[in-house]
Amino acid sequence: MAETHVNTLVSTPGGERHASWLELFFDLVAVAGVAQLAHLLHGEPGWRDVGLYIVLYLAFWTNWLSLTLYGNVAGERTRTRILLIGMFGLTVMAAAVHGVQQGDRGTAFAIAYAVTRFIGGNAFGDRREVVVDWPTVTFTAGAVPWTVSIFVHGPARPWLWALGVVMDLYVTFAFSREHLLRTLRERAEHRRTREQGRAAAPESRREARGRDLAVVETDTEHLAERLGLFSIIVLGEGVYQIVEAASDAHWDRGLYATVAGAFALLVLLWSLSLSRGRGGVPCLGAASPPTRVLLGLHCFVTGAVAALAAGVGVLVEHADGGLPHQTAWMMATALGAYLLVATGLAHWTRVGSLRRLLAAALPSLAVCAAVGGFDGAGRRPAGLVWLLVLALVWFSAGMRRYDSPKSS
Incomplete structure (x- = not known):
């Protein structure tokens, strides 16, 4: 049979x-x-x-x-x-x-x-x-x-x-x-x-087998490496956007401040996603989510980071002013979504105080909300990018306090 x-x-x-x-x-x-x-x-x-x-x-x-x-x-x-x-x-x-x-x-x-x-x-x-x-x-x-x-x-x-x-x-x-x-x-x-x-002919049995x-x-360790490589590529696109825009811009103090802030933003995203995350997903502790959830989060997070990478290029391109308002709300929304995911994962997979986590997350999200209403036409992009950097610095510092010895 x-x-x-x-x-x-x-x-x-x-x-x-x-x-x-x-x-x-x-x-x-x-x-x-x-x-x-x-x-x-x-x-x-x-x-x-x-x-x-x-x-x-x-x-x-x-x-x-x-x-x-x-x-x-x-x-x-x-x-x-x-x-x-x-x-x-x-x-x-x-x-x-x-x-x-x-x-x-x-x-x-x-x-x-x-x-x-x-x-x-x-x-x-x-x-x-x-x-x-x-x-x-x-x-x-x-x-x-x-x-x-x-x-x-x-x-x-x-x-x-x-x-x-x-x-x-x-x-x-x-x-x-x-x-x-x-x-x-x-x-x-x-x-x-x-x-x-x-009929149970030998050929039929071979067909059935x-x-x-x-x-x-999946091989989870190998998959995490591939996901991390993809995240590195997305962050590398941000670096390329900075270089491409700066090469055609007038070099002055406004450009220097914007480029420095844009680079700092990418470094902080790298730290949270790769140095303190897993597979490009930020703030994962010892208890990682199921693989299909990890993959879904990777898609969401890298999509947000890719939007930020596109945004930093626009910031550098308009370092002398006249930034489109859409760029401000796009970057604020992308970073806010990133921080919401990081906050949820930190609470889910790490051992620590929820009060400390909220103290790290809520001010950073408030800064993102403020940046979303940034009047790009009237101000220089350096202020916008450094506000986003401030949001990430605050969140990252708060996450260090939220970490416990068991999750480090």
Whole structure:
């Protein structure tokens, strides 16, 4: 009798594992992607621009993660051509960001997204594996609206993209690990029952074994390293934005003050996200959240940091004054969201006084709220960036007092 069942495989390679040269080469595409996405927030971005940035960032990050998880689970069995094809797809997506609301560029972005997404999903499908930590990788239904959008033009296209992103988020967070395992076992049992009436020829048995499913978990240490590398790339984009803007600006005291503040802002974000965090997620203590929560937080936090990276470039570009008001509220909102996540994680994963945590977080959030109303047209950007630095310094200092010996 042929059987189809669900195997449980925990991907935990022996010994400490680091990113391979192939994976580091693959990550180079993130440099281009983040740089292009940052341009969506230049000038005077409105709510529609910010919404488009969020959708496209989620799309780019999702495809990057799909192939990153494939390499994480496959390890030494990773097929080079899959990562290289995926890398090319992400490159096309990055190139199409500029002018993505135009017909041809939007079509190219949607095609590249859908193809890369299916490649990432099929990489697991061919191996008969389901990633329990991030099931969206395997279940690619969210790519369907993107495929439909290839044939749709006009204002409806971004809404289809947003629908695809929402579907992916729903699949990831609506089903618990236990529910996913139970569903897979039920499907395997249904398939086994259906095959009971078939002839038990050797070839049929080989086919059945070929359809066995393996539920895999990620190598958490290796994944944290890859997530941290992505965060470094995002922060590096901020440094590039500073250098690019300063190279064309008039060098005076206003520029020096703005550049120094922008660099200090990135250093503080690095400290909280990487030196005092894990996988680019700030303020994680000894008790880390489940992997799928960690991945969701990584996407959220790096998206906020990428917005700040775009903002510091605008600050330096307008160091002599005339800063667009939209830049002030965009940066204040991004930093406020970052600090809210850091506050929640610190309370969740660390041992310490809640009163001390609130004493660190609330004044910093109040500063962000004040910066959101900054009159950019009438003041120099140096004041804005140093207020944001002050918010981070206060929060970081408060977090040191909040730490306990058990969580350090």
